[in-house]
Amino acid sequence: MISNLVTWGVAGLATAGILFRPFKMPEAACALAGALVLILLGLLPLSAAFSGVAKGVDVYLFLTGMMLLAELARQEGLFDWLAARAAVLARGSASRLFALVYLVGILVTVFLSNDATAVVLTPAVAAVMRAAKLERPLPYLYICAFIANAASFVLPISNPANLVIYAAHMPPLLQWLPRFALPSLLAIAITFILLRWSQRVALQHAPSTDVTVPSLSAAAKLAASGIAATALLLMLTSARGRPLGLPTCAAGAVTVAAVSLAVRCSPWRFVREVSWGVIPLVAGLFVLVEALDRTGIIRALGMLLGDEVRQSPAVAAAGSGIVVGLISNLINNLPAGLIAGTAVQGAQLPANVTASILIGVDLGPNLSVSGSLATILWLSALRRDAIEVKAWDFLKLGVIIMPPALLLALGALACLAM
Numbered sequence: 339m340i341s342n343l344v345t346w347g348v349a350g351l352a353t354a355g356i357l358f359r360p361f362k363m364p365e366a367a368c369a370l371a372g373a374l375v376l377i378l379l380g381l382l383p384l385s386a387a388f389s390g391v392a393k394g395v396d397v398y399l400f401l402t403g404m405m406l407l408a409e410l411a412r413q414e415g416l417f418d419w420l421a422a423r424a425a426v427l428a429r430g431s432a433s434r435l436f437a438l439v440y441l442v443g444i445l446v447t448v449f450l451s452n453d454a455t456a457v458v459l460t461p462a463v464a465a466v467m468r469a470a471k472l473e474r475p476l477p478y479l480y481i482c483a484f485i486a487n488a489a490s491f492v493l494p495i496s497n498p499a500n501l502v503i504y505a506a507h508m509p510p511l512l513q514w515l516p517r518f519a520l521p522s523l524l525a526i527a528i529t530f531i532l533l534r535w536s537q538r539v540a541l542q543h544a545p546s547t548d549v550t551v552p553s554l555s556a557a558a559k560l561a562a563s564g565i566a567a568t569a570l571l572l573m574l575t576s577a578r579g580r581p582l583g584l585p586t587c588a589a590g591a592v593t594v595a596a597v598s599l600a601v602r603c604s605p606w607r608f609v610r611e612v613s614w615g616v617i618p619l620v621a622g623l624f625v626l627v628e629a630l631d632r633t634g635i636i637r638a639l640g641m642l643l644g645d646e647v648r649q650s651p652a653v654a655a656a657g658s659g660i661v662v663g664l665i666s667n668l669i670n671n672l673p674a675g676l677i678a679g680t681a682v683q684g685a686q687l688p689a690n691v692t693a694s695i696l697i698g699v700d701l702g703p704n705l706s707v708s709g710s711l712a713t714i715l716w717l718s719a720l721r722r723d724a725i726e727v728k729a730w731d732f733l734k735l736g737v738i739i740m741p742p743a744l745l746l747a748l749g750a751l752a753c754l755a756m
Contacts, residue, residue, distance in 0.1 A: 342633040345381050348372050349626045353669050356619070357708045365714070366615040369622025373629075382629045390628030391621050397501050398617050399583030401453075403590030404495075405612045407565055408454035410594055413608060414558040417446075417462035425466050425549040432541040433534075435470070439463060439478050440530055443485035444492075449569040452486035452497050456716040457613065464723045470545035476727070477537035479720065480735065483704075486712040488529040488743060490700045492522045495572050495582060498620075499675040499710075503696045505683055511576035517693055520754060521747035525701055528746055532739045557601045564593030616711070620672065627676040640681035647691055652752060659694035659748045663702020663740075667709040675699040690755040697747050704743065705736035 352372025356365045376382040411417055420442050428435035447455045460482040467475035490497035494508055501508065509517065534541075568589035575585045598605040630636055646654035666674040678695050703709025707717055707729045720727060 341381055342635075344379065345376060345629050345633050346635070348375050348379075348381075349630055352622070352626055353673055356673075357670055357714075364615050364619075366617075366619035366622060369619050369626065373622045373625035376626070376629050382625070382632065386628055386632065387625050390625040393505075393628070394502075394620055394624040396505075396581045396583035397498055397620055399587040400495075400501055401498055401616055401620065403568070403583075403586030403588070404451045404454060404498075405614075405616070406587075406590035406594050406608065407561075407568060408450055408458050409612050410561045410590075410597055410608050411450075411558075411565060412458040412462075413611065414555060414561045414597065415552050416554070416558045416561055417458050418465060418552055419554050419558065420446075421459070421462040421466040422469070422549055422551040425470050425545060426547075426551055428545060430544050430547045432544055435545050436477060436481070436534060436537070436541060437530075440481050440485060443481050444489050444526060447486055447489040448492045448496050450565065451495060452490040452710070452712040453616070453715060455482055455486040456712040457719060460716055460719040461723060464720070464725065466549065467545075469549050472545050473543055474540040475725075477533075477540045479725065479727075480533060480537070483713050483716045483732075484529050484533055484735075484739060485526070486716065487701055487704045487710055488525045489522065490712075491518050491697060492526075493573070494576050495569070495586070497700050497712075499671055499699050500696060501582065502672075502675045503679040503682065503692065503699060505679060507683065508576070508579065508582070509689075510579040511573055514576065517689070517751070517754065518697075521697060521750045524746040524750050525697075525743045528743045529704070529739055532742065533735070536735055536738055557597050560597050560600055561593065564589070564596060568593065613715075619711075623673050623676055627673065627680055630677065631680055636677055636680050639677070640687075643681065643687065643691070647687060651688055651691065652755075655688075655691045655694040655755070656748050656752060658691055659698035659702075659751075660744065662695050662698035663744050664705070666699055666702040667706040670708060670714075671699050671703045671710045690751060693751055694748055697751065698744070701744050701747060702740065704740040705733070707732045709736075 349372060352368050355363060355368030373387060377384060377387055424438035424442055425435060427438055443455055443459060446459050460479060463478055463482055467478055491500060494500050494514055571585055571589055572582055575582055594605050594608050643658060662674060662678050678699060682692050682695060703713060707713050
């Protein structure tokens with residue numbers, strides 16, 4: 339029992355380190371330090387640690403491909419072009435600009451994942467807001483955070499957490515879309531309405547119409563084509579029920595190679611700028627969850643959820659989505675998703691319960707800045723532009739936006755399951 343308590347304590351401290359970054363430690367260092375401590379204390383055999391790391395291979399490959407594509411698009415100015423075009427199309431209307439930036443955020447999240455929205459769209463929006471001479475750019479920057487989670491279950495590729503929840507049992511696209519299309523649409527719509535309403539005072543300031551749209555180079559067009567081709571490839575792969583990691587990684591590598599040949603530069607120019615720390619962070623979390631699994635706590639959670647399902651499937655589905663959504667804000671949705679995914683796979687739960695958990699993991703983090711990796715990355719991107727968002731200010735928005743969106747999405751899922 340003492341060994342279990344120590345394991346839980348180390349995992350909890352590592353998670354807290356990821357969220358709060360003491361001494362500005364990288365998130366990956368905190369996760370790996372926790373895993374290393376468990377191994378050195380003899381609480382986790384080295385073979386089990388390697389087994390935990392191996393379980394995330396598909397996720398690492400997926401993240402690698404998506405990060406390569408996102409960095410390629412960023413360096414070639416594709417996101418700057420999209421944001422600037424939105425500013426020009428707004429024609430001096432703050433409401434129109436808000437809607438257009440929201441639309442761009444949806445597209446980037448759906449086809450490049452929520453982390454891409456946080457990491458590369460946020461700086462582009464910040465730059466365009468400066469060019470549009472907006473005194474209060476935060477309403478538009480909030481879009482990048484909230485849509486990154488609200489649109490993250492439109493497709494399996496929209497959030498790495500989706501791969502974690504389903505693992506090798508990812509539903510084919512033709513099963514995914516009927517299950518998640520309506521909940522996604524409602525989540526995106528209500529998030530827009532409530533975010534727009536909450537920012538109504540700040541949006542009284544009209545943006546400048548004197549915004550220069552950067553030219554879209556041939557390399558940028560090639561990058562856009564590569565992203566479109568990747569999205570098509572992944573939808574076809576998903577339709578066949580195949581793993582998404584290897585195709586994503588291969589498509590990202592091929593697109594980088596094609597652009598490098600076109601502009602006659604080394605691929606290293608793109609590769610070196612990718613935030614590679616995300617990979618060891620996720621690997622460390624897989625190890626921590628493997629350690630927790632060995633204590634029996636995840637199995638116990640799965641059994642508890644299974645008992646609830648037998649008593650009332652509908653209540654269990656809704657309740658699990660809400661609980662996981664709230665827990666994601668306490669421990670971050672990556673570890674929450676890994677724990678929930680492991681429990682789901684062990685308990686063999688009904689499809690609607692698993693879907694509810696996924697919605698909770700994806701959408702629940704819109705409550706606080708600690709909720710998802712995408713939101714943490716969004717904060718980091720803002721800091722690089724000398725923009726600070728207080729956790730309390732985000733929470734006040736999250737309380738308005740997240741609960742209605744989560745309840746609507748779970749309600750729609752329940753109706754579809756009837």
